[in-house]
Amino acid sequence: MDYPKKFDKCPVCGSTSRVVGDEVMSEIEKGNISSDVMLSALVTRTPLYDPKNVILGKKQVPGIVALYDICSDCGTLYCTEVQKHRLIVEVQSRQRPEMPPFFGRG
Ligand SMILES: [Zn+2]
Numbered sequence: 001m002d003y004p005k006k007f008d009k010c011p012v013c014g015s016t017s018r019v020v021g022d023e024v025m026s027e028i029e030k031g032n033i034s035s036d037v038m039l040s041a042l043v044t045r046t047p048l049y050d051p052k053n054v055i056l057g058k059k060q061v062p063g064i065v066a067l068y069d070i071c072s073d074c075g076t077l078y079c080t081e082v083q084k085h086r087l088i089v090e091v092q093s094r095q096r097p098e099m100p101p102f103f104g105r106g
Contacts, residue, residue: 003084010071010078017072018080041077042068047087056091063087 009016020041027033049061067081 001082003082005082007078007080010074010076012076012078013071013074015071015073018069019072020069021080022072038067040067040080041070044068045085045087047089049089051091058088058090060086060088 020039024033024037024039028035028037033039044066045063046066047061047063049059063085065083065085065087066079067083068077069080070077
């Protein structure tokens with residue numbers, strides 16, 4: 001699959017009007033947002049890595065970023081664009097920090 005992959009129509013009703021996308025365009029026209037800013041109703045980032053092989057700490061791995069918007073006509077939340085990026089995953093110890101015992105005195 002080639003990236004970025006764009007989906008420019010609502011898969012349910014075929015409309016190209018989007019709530020966030022259209023609002024962002026109007027804010028760009030008003031000069032409130034610069035045109036290189038990317039805003040979405042929802043963004044998911046999925047790092048592609050094997051959790052068994054990850055060492056504690058930060059690591060760069062390939063990942064999929066998916067952007068979603070809401071159809072202005074029927075309200076469907078759908079994917080508008082899929083991108084491939086390097087993502088940083090931070091793996092932390094699953095142990096909770098130990099809380100000091102509390103000795104209350106009045
Ligand atoms: Zn729709």
